Amino acid sequence: MSAREPVIVGVGLSDYPVAPRLSTAQHHAQAMQRALANCGLQKRALDGYCCVGMGGGAAEAMVMAEYLGIDHRYVDSTMTGGSSFEFHVQHAAAALRQGLCEAVLVTYGSNFLSARGRTLGTGGFGGRGARVHGPDMYQAPYGLSLVGAYAMVARRHMHEFGTKPEHLAEIAVGVREYAGLNPNAMYREPITVQDVLASRMIADPLHKLDCCVVSDGGGAFIMTTAERARDLRQPPVRVLGAAGGQTHWNISQMPDFTRSAAARSAPETFAQAGLTPADVDVIQFYDSFTITVLTLLEDCGFCAKGEGGPFVAEGHLRRGGKLPLNTDGGGLSSCHSGMRGIFLIIEAVRQLRGQAGPAQVPDAEVALCAGSGGFLSGIGTVLLGKA
């Protein structure tokens, strides 16, 4: 490793999935404390900060830098929805290489469940009496819901490629198996494909168990240079590649309902690393819904477009499969506090350090994180590797 190669050295999670006594700011703070303790870096060494949130409004990074007391030379408040943190890795890696800073903290925190209940997916885009503006004028009056938006993606995939509800259900079943190994996961009881198909239909063709949980929770990770990482407590995890893109923001503007920006960002990410999908040992993919995972799998090149259903049905994503998915129990079963992208990075680091306990993927050396923001809108892909 060259001296200024960007690495991840510390990770921390705040209390989840239900933490009624923690405010959004406290989630950020607790996660930062745990990430610092994890790597042994002093707080005063942090001179870069990336932050985005659903609590502090547009200036969340400024608000939280003040609250946490971060004296930053480099700051990034890039907001692409749930994939923001994959973009933060891309940007922080470049900043570290350029010498703009020496140690970057990335935090997220949310008390979403305790503050707002389970309204995220089915609360709609405005109700009686609401005035809507801009692109919402052509969506909100029709009663679009978040689940409904993804349901239209799933329906189109089924129409074009013959993908079956059973294929999507298999994704939820595999992630639940890993949740059973995580004592903190929101749901841990094993489920079957039949359980998924028998769960309540929220927006055809997506059932309740095709949808992620709504939880509280926050996370933090710390990036620095390979040189600075030498005397820290944990083995560094290398950032091998990071790229991102956007095809739309509003679901009505999705140019191809079966293809996300990962179709471009993933090949770019692999090219940076000099790797191919065959080199990946474990994947941490944004699983807001089962269809999110299926779309990202195809776009990242693990199978051809349209073949995601049969690919998943072969069991590759399960524990013991060739491409284990969401080894922490994912958003589908463990933790989804509004924007999940930070947990993808944290869990990949845990795997590459060999610290994942019973969920450890044997000999995991390369992990791919794929974050999705909005409605499969803003996609960030990050390849991480064991040092």
Next chain:
Amino acid sequence: MEVVRGSEWQRPKPGPDAFERPFFEAAARGELLYQRCPKCGHVQFYPRAVCTACGADPEWAQASGRGTVHTYTIVRQNGMPPFKDELPYVVAMVELPEGVRMMGNVTDCADEVGVGTALEAYAVEFEPGLALPFWRPLR
């Protein structure tokens, strides 16, 4: 397209600015508008002050009011009134022969909706002189 007036509108109301208003005013006259670029021919919806392909000023164009279902969902859970009282309902992306897609509800369709279903537009006034398009199966 047919215009339904005098309905008691319970849904979120568009608050268009001066640039966006012609779409809703046209709908209230029974005309469905989209945009076409006079410079490069690109068509687009929703209306914007710029062509997303070449950056020129787009012009309004009138659509036929016909379309087909590109994809759809049947929403069965929505906690927000008035939608919670209207469950289940169909939200679809409608592909227009003119080359753009619009989101809308497909009404009067029972269980006959599917990808490819042929539709016709109608408009519902949400305040005097301003309307939004809705869709139903072409009979």
